[in-house]
Amino acid sequence: MHDMVKMATEADIGILAYLPTNLNNKCASPNRLFEHVQAVLPVVATDISFLRVVMSGERTGLVFDGEDPRSRACAIDSSARASPQ
Numbered sequence: 348m349h350d351m352v353k354m355a356t357e358a359d360i361g362i363l364a365y366l367p368t369n370l371n372n373k374c375a376s377p378n379r380l381f382e383h384v385q386a387v388l389p390v391v392a393t394d395i396s397f398l399r400v401v402m403s404g405e406r407t408g409l410v411f412d413g414e415d416p417r418s419r420a421c422a423i424d425s426s427a428r429a430s431p432q
Contacts, residue, residue, distance in 0.1 A: 355386035360426045363392035366413045383407075391422040 355361065361383030365372040376397050383390045390408030392398040399410050411422035 351382050352385045355382055355388060358386070358388055360423065361386070361388040361390040361408075362423065363390065363398060364413065364419070365393045365395060365398075367393065367395050380407075389426040391419070391426050 361379070363377055363380055363383075365375050365377070367373045372393075373395055374397065375395060380390065380392070380398065380401065384405075384407055390402065392402060392408065392410050393413035394410035395413070402408050402410050409422040409426055412418035
C-alpha cells in the first residue's frame with residue numbers, strides 16, 4: 348500500500364468498476380479513486396452517485412454504465428486517447 352500511488356503513475360488510466368448490485372457498491376467512495384487522482388491519472392468509473400458527482404464536479408474523468416460493456420469500453424478508449432502519457 349505504501350507504494351500504491353507511485354506504482355499507479357506508471358498506468359495510463361485508473362478504472363473503478365463497481366457494479367451497482369448492492370447498497371455498498373451504490374454508495375461507494377473508494378480510496379482507489381483518490382490514489383488515482385494523486386497519481387494524476389484520468390479515471391473511468393461506474394456511474395454511481397458519489398463517483399458521478401466527483402468525476403463531473405472535479406473533471407477527473409468519465410463515468411460509464413456498469414451494466415453495459417460497450418459504455419465501459421468507450422469510456423476507457425476515450426480516456427486512454429486523452430491521456431498525456
